Amino acid sequence: MKFAYYPGCSARSTCAELNVATHRVAAKLGLELTPLESATCTGARELRAIDPVKFYALNVRILALAEREGLPLMTICNTCTLNLLDAHAAVCDDADLLREVNGQLRDEGLEYRRTTRISHFLWVLYEDIGEEKLRDLVVKPLTGLTVAAFYGCHITRPPGRYGFVDSRNNVALERLATLLGCEPIDYSGRTECCGFHTAAHDERIAIKLTGQHILSAKENGAKAMVTPCPLCHTVLDSFQKEIEKDLGQKLDVPVLHLPQLVGLALGLSANELNIEKHMVNFGVDI
């Protein structure tokens, strides 16, 4: 199974372990990942809020690059995914916009024909691998690992436009966790916001938004958290010490990237999955 692969900026910098883990797990799953070397940043939340047309141009370019390879596009970051879905939907709705954006890509010999399928790794697991095959590949069921899933906002909202269900009704991560042998935990933060997108200028928002949820996960018995978004991971993991200070208590809740959770169940070691790169030690006996 071949995919064009777009890891985003975080997985190439502060969450480099996510990129490593993704490649290793992809190999185990039989996913062949074709990187899009010249793909730019999708713009997070900032570029769309400065100049929407340029934002669309950058994102449509990424979609066109995948289209040129003739491959579906796999992502591993929520915000990247939403941006790409947004751009695809926008040019499907607005022929004038498509024309304008393609005009900016013409010099490179690119032209988007609106056929790229965008799929977050979480969805690839269900739609392209399938639960049955995944179950067969599990060699080390993660029995005893109580895990709290932190979906993050951008693959659960906004409603109505990208095929998302009511965010409260998401079960994909819990269902996957169960399949991998974990015990999913219900708690307050499943589809709440981590606050990453204001962290660069005011991380107190992220700290205060997230602390209560890590605490809730812990109080409900979670030994670890898992998230499909490296931006959420950055807050949950890299800010956890600041969060502890703000709450006035220790948390010590390790946070896994989604591919890492899958990788462990598929028999990869914590080292192979670069889990030791996290700020909060994993240290869970599984």
Next chain:
Amino acid sequence: MRILRTQVVIVGGGAAGCYAALNLHRKGIKTIIVCKGLVGKSGASLFAGNLVLSGRTLGNTEEQARNTAEFLIKYHNQFLIDQEWAKRCGAWIASVYYPELEEAGLYFRRDNDGNMVVSPGKIRSIAANIQGNSGVPFMDVRRKQVIKAGIETVEETVVTALLRNADGSIAGVFGLQVLTGEYVVVLAQATILATGYSDRLHARSTGTREMSADGLAMAWRAGASMVNLEMQWWHTNDVAYPPTWQRMQIYPNPMLGSEKSARMVNSEGEEFFDQQKDDPLAFGPYTVQLKALAKQVHAGKARFTGGYYAGFDQCAPGEVEAYTTYAKVYNQLGMDFPKSLIETAVTAHYRQGGIDVDTTTMSSSVPGLYVAGGLGGHCNGLIALVTYDGKVVADGVADNLVNLREPDLPDVQVEQERERLEGLLVGAGTGDAPCAPGELKESVRAVMWEKAGVEKDARSLNEGLEEFSRIRRELVPRLRAKTAVRAANYDWLDAIDCLNMIEAAELVVLSSLQREESRGPFMRRDFPETDNENWLTANLLHKAGNGYRFEKRDYNLSLFRPDFARANNLEVPW
């Protein structure tokens, strides 16, 4: 207790009240708006679906201009309207209304090329932002104009009594601030009642929660004359369920950008009304629809309470959803739009009649008491017409201010009113079997629905009066709120409202007995004919001592006259 003093106090924060306040402000006259709900966010003004183009506005032809006038006089008021007033009003709307609104920022819907989107046909209309929802941005602009002007507003405050000077003129108002349970008095030289047209007196009514005929009842108690209270309009296409949606209309009007309208079918699936086919001149075809429905009811193929259906199944979905909100009900119920039709029922809507006014000044028969909007008996409601009222009443008050005295605080009346209201609150749960205000309201509405509903006769009306007498005798003395909490006690408010409702309902029934004919939406089983010989006249109700008397007053017919003397009302095409 707060005591406020101003030059003019306006009761009601809808289209008429806000516009009156803005005009008075422009003239440098100090105004306070007291609103039972929230200024611009309560009452009926929000419900304006779209905005009729009158005169030669926006490319209206001479014929279309004439059609609009004819619609206003014939279909909308059944000739019970001062046609000279209608001319003045139409001229003002054609020249001032639209430009002024757009200048203030109201967005009249365009297409992507910049053309105004219009509903085509014999009478044309436009919409503010989107059809079906024009009243919302309209009133939002008004609310913000009021804020910008710095006009003082006292919101979520019910005016419970008009205060009188020694000479009988009105000194201001007494009110209860519902959120806190505290009292407020506003003294003014002039009092404008702008409390709206729809009083929620019937079991099914488009009136909003807070409507309980307060304006009508207080004016009557102060001695003001009423007119045509029996002339009650009905919506035919309001959703049958749930109860809260009794005011959710499947609008029968022509749609922006389309040549189609909703259609109605009976219980056997036969179409019996489509405005485009059946009466294109009846732009707001409520009465014509009602008559068509009545025929179906008589044939056993529908009921006034349901069993007939409305929808847009002859339209493409894009056609309806491009410029209207009409699909929202179907979608919210998970229905298949536009294929599915929804069950509808009749709902009491505008009351065309109301307080009798001098249409050149909007003064009632009581000095110092003015009226604007649907509360007046001079015309049926429509947002443009009531806005005009706001202008006329501001002019009328301004011109007369020099003759209106500055009031003294009428201590005795204030104390009496305070005691009266406390009596409805305190003593909660004590004494013998208290009468629950909420239940009493439902009883009053049930009486009106059964005895003074769409079709009535002398027998049902008299039974209604007997019911109200019984209610006054047996239930009203026991009326109490259940608890004595002061803050946001809507039960207490219900008790206060009840008394106004009973008062107004009785006046409506008495007026209904008096008009011995059927006319438009006013349908009497015992007088099924429209009688232009005897009843093309205002049905005035005057206070006389402790009682009342009726009086007829002719209308001028300068523009249009009916073309028959007597005819079966159901066969009359308006």
Next chain:
Amino acid sequence: MPAPVAIDARRLGQAEHADGLRARNARIAIGAPVIVRIRRSDDGRLQEFRTPYQKAMRVLDALNAIALKDAPDLAFRWFCGSKMCGTCAVRMNGREVLACWEAVEPEMTVEPLRNLPVIRDLVVDRTPYERKVASFEPWLTRPEPYPGFPEPLSHKAIKNASKAIDCISCMSCYSACPVIRLGSLTDFAGPAPLVQLGQTALDPRQDQQQVARALSHSGIFNCVSCYKCEEVCPAHIPIVSGVIEPLKAKAVQLVPQMARHPLAFRAVVARRGRIDPGELILRVQGLRVLAVIPRLVRLLLRGKINPLRTILGSKTPAAGAADRILNKAGHP
């Protein structure tokens, strides 16, 4: 390109929870009891009631039935009952809804909106919201004289404002916003006041100085883009993408001193092609980063940051494309 396995991963959970309007309107049989637990403010308890289900019952119908039969002292606000006045918003099972518009659930907990003072039971004080809106000067001020009716204006030019005009100021979004819940920690005005601002600020006829004044105390860059506002908006206004982001774009133009974060973001991407978090933080926070040196050391030890790459300004293979697209003539 369709997926090999016929499952829609984004819709997982919809079937289990019988999501969707059709399902939600068919959940209960007529006459069956609807269990309603309502937050009473006198002692903070949840008081439980039962009321028989009526056809197409809305939350407001349940409240009315309960008030009529069992609890006349229950305080709740509504006027129009038809999704126009926006005064009946409450929280039902934790989610903000318009009581008149939302179908009942077989079991419901009904509570007042968050982030606003409670007056009694389900009635909240609108004043904090109204004050914020008023502080934005939410009316049209024309810098040019009005040209007369009908003025030249296309729907395309006013599209975003037109969506904002659907707002009935129900304050559901204000209640749902997690940043507003942080109270005075930030100066974020909140989604509802910003939508109200957007009605005129995104109107091409508006005086831009008035817009700048309003934006300068809007705290708009504290929106975290969580879309919880859009999730609860009964008018389906695209609050983030259709109002807040266009307002942010205006702030970049009119009040650039507020927009350090997005402008720095764009500068980094335009030069390198991708984000270097180190450079972004340095540009946004400047010398303030010195205050967190211990944290930087911890991050460095785990390999989470790469100061060399930050300082050297290394470009990625995406730099060319980013430069071409972002730096082309005509960008703001």
